[in-house]
Amino acid sequence: MSKEIAITINGIAAGRVVGGSRITEIAPLLAGEPEVFVVYDEHVSWVAGEVMAAVPGVRGSIAIEATEEGKSMETVLLIARSLLEAGASRKAFVLAIGGGITTDLAGFAASIYKRGVRYANVPTTLLAQVDAAIGGKTGVNFDDYKNMLGVIVQPVFTFVCAEVLRTLPRRDFLSGAAEMLKTFVIENEDGHYARAVEWLSSGGLDGQDLILAAAAVKAGVVSRDPYEAGERRKLNLGHTFAHAIEHEARLRGDDITHGEAVAMGMILAARLSDALGVSTGLEASLTQDFTTAGLPTQCPYPVETLAEAMDKDKKAEGGLVHFVLPERIGSVIIRDLAVRDVVNYLKI
Numbered sequence: 117m118s119k120e121i122a123i124t125i126n127g128i129a130a131g132r133v134v135g136g137s138r139i140t141e142i143a144p145l146l147a148g149e150p151e152v153f154v155v156y157d158e159h160v161s162w163v164a165g166e167v168m169a170a171v172p173g174v175r176g177s178i179a180i181e182a183t184e185e186g187k188s189m190e191t192v193l194l195i196a197r198s199l200l201e202a203g204a205s206r207k208a209f210v211l212a213i214g215g216g217i218t219t220d221l222a223g224f225a226a227s228i229y230k231r232g233v234r235y236a237n238v239p240t241t242l243l244a245q246v247d248a249a250i251g252g253k254t255g256v257n258f259d260d261y262k263n264m265l266g267v268i269v270q271p272v273f274t275f276v277c278a279e280v281l282r283t284l285p286r287r288d289f290l291s292g293a294a295e296m297l298k299t300f301v302i303e304n305e306d307g308h309y310a311r312a313v314e315w316l317s318s319g320g321l322d323g324q325d326l327i328l329a330a331a332a333v334k335a336g337v338v339s340r341d342p343y344e345a346g347e348r349r350k351l352n353l354g355h356t357f358a359h360a361i362e363h364e365a366r367l368r369g370d371d372i373t374h375g376e377a378v379a380m381g382m383i384l385a386a387r388l389s390d391a392l393g394v395s396t397g398l399e400a401s402l403t404q405d406f407t408t409a410g411l412p413t414q415c416p417y418p419v420e421t422l423a424e425a426m427d428k429d430k431k432a433e434g435g436l437v438h439f440v441l442p443e444r445i446g447s448v449i450i451r452d453l454a455v456r457d458v459v460n461y462l463k464i
């Protein structure tokens with residue numbers, strides 16, 4: 117049975133998140149679309165195959181290698197060229213099937229092809245289902261900067277189906293789990309946070325309801341602040357630290373996933389909150405919960421080594437960086453702080 121969550125911007129319907137228990141339930145969402153072009157990550161060709169068999173309007177498909185190095189203008193141009201060669205008109209509908217790299221690439225290509233054609237997402241990673249594939253952020257890396265070129269254009273829909281996670285490697289699943297817990301640290305109506313910790317500790321099977329609950333939180337934030345002028349910044353909880361951890365890991369040749377860095381980053385954010393008196397004992401309780409959920413909690417690098425990368429965070433303004441600080445489970449605030457002060461607080 118499908119469930120829908122609306123994304124409404126300034127009172128106007130801008131998109132929707134649709135949950136379905138079977139991948140083939142996507143077919144009615146594309147009924148009457150004569151020009152569907154599927155852009156898919158080659159690792160999930162089985163999902164693309166099922167979609168293409170179920171949707172009569174598919175006119176072409178483009179397989180991509182979804183890597184951070186390939187998240188580039190070259191790949192966007194490759195998608196655009198494929199659309200052009202296949203005769204895609206302004207009525208074309210691009211369907212992205214894959215994780216956040218694929219939905220970012222396909223969404224960006226669709227948004228600039230012939231000045232913009234419609235697109236929709238079928239996220240195949242937990243991370244993309246609860247975060248990356250919702251909210252219209254698209255783009256590519258440029259000159260060593262992540263997501264430096266891109267646009268915010270809402271997908272017509274994001275189809276969320278837990279069935280597609282069955283081939284997701286465990287480590288990638290846990291990477292998404294960190295973003296799910298992040299979402300519920302930001303907003304925890306109905307006690308989803310505790311249920312998510314329990315669900316993850318028992319292996320993370322059959323999580324459609326929790327995945328949709330996290331997707332609903334994201335859809336709500338995006339509806340209220342589509343262009344990240346304020347509230348949407350809360351979704352960066354743990355991310356200023358995480359980006360710095362990922363940067364340091366790249367320099368050292370260490371293997372740390374985005375979600376692992378986000379989990380460590382949230383622990384550092386909680387330590388900062390505790391040190392500033394914004395929260396009490398939150399680092400200890402998050403550490404316990406994340407460990408139960410199977411996530412790492414200890415950043416392997418001294419905080420001083422993260423300072424330079426945090427200063428370069430593209431969200432920094434006027435020498436200060438927007439830090440998202442958890443007050444308790446279900447509530448975060450944003451404080452603009454100097455990185456030097458943050459490092460000093462964390463060293464205590």
Ligand code: GLY
Binds near residue numbers: 247248253
């Ligand atoms: N991933 C954070 C956002 O979409 O704003």
